Amino acid sequence: MLPPGVLYDERLTAPRPWWLIAALSGVSLGLILFPLGLMPLLGGLVVGTALGAVAVSAYGSARIRVVADSLVAGEARVPVSALGEAHVLDEEEARAWRTHRADPRAYMLLRGYVPTALRVEVTDPEDPTPYLYLSTRRPRALADALEAARR
Numbered sequence: 001m002l003p004p005g006v007l008y009d010e011r012l013t014a015p016r017p018w019w020l021i022a023a024l025s026g027v028s029l030g031l032i033l034f035p036l037g038l039m040p041l042l043g044g045l046v047v048g049t050a051l052g053a054v055a056v057s058a059y060g061s062a063r064i065r066v067v068a069d070s071l072v073a074g075e076a077r078v079p080v081s082a083l084g085e086a087h088v089l090d091e092e093e094a095r096a097w098r099t100h101r102a103d104p105r106a107y108m109l110l111r112g113y114v115p116t117a118l119r120v121e122v123t124d125p126e127d128p129t130p131y132l133y134l135s136t137r138r139p140r141a142l143a144d145a146l147e148a149a150r151r
Contacts, residue, residue: 089119114136
């Protein structure tokens with residue numbers, strides 16, 4: 001259930017194996033500090049795991065929202081009135097738009113672990129950004145929410 005005024009809300013969380021890597025970074029730091037004794041080993045385990053978890057959480061906490069008359073994607077906030085047509089991209093098209101078709105001026109909320117995306121054209125003549133590339137697990141729902149906000 002979405003709060004009033006929110007038409008779409010998605011958090012792009014990091015995949016589960018990344019959390020395992022964070023835990024293993026703690027184990028690695030603990031083993032590095034093992035020759036210094038038991039307390040440094042335990043301290044390294046705790047500190048290394050905590051730092052790995054913070055890094056994974058920070059990267060994986062990107063959020064996409066359609067709130068009333070704005071699209072909020074990561075750090076960008078764009079009025080829906082400045083957006084044009086939304087194109088749902090399947091895995092193959094998304095790969096093409098983040099590699100050889102990509103425009104360096106585009107705003108990209110790119111997460112490599114999310115295979116699908118939405119490309120939204122920017123129609124504001126004052127904005128040099130040609131389009132927004134948004135990695136999303138539910139591109140059709142996001143496109144529908146943008147259309148609903150436009151109405």
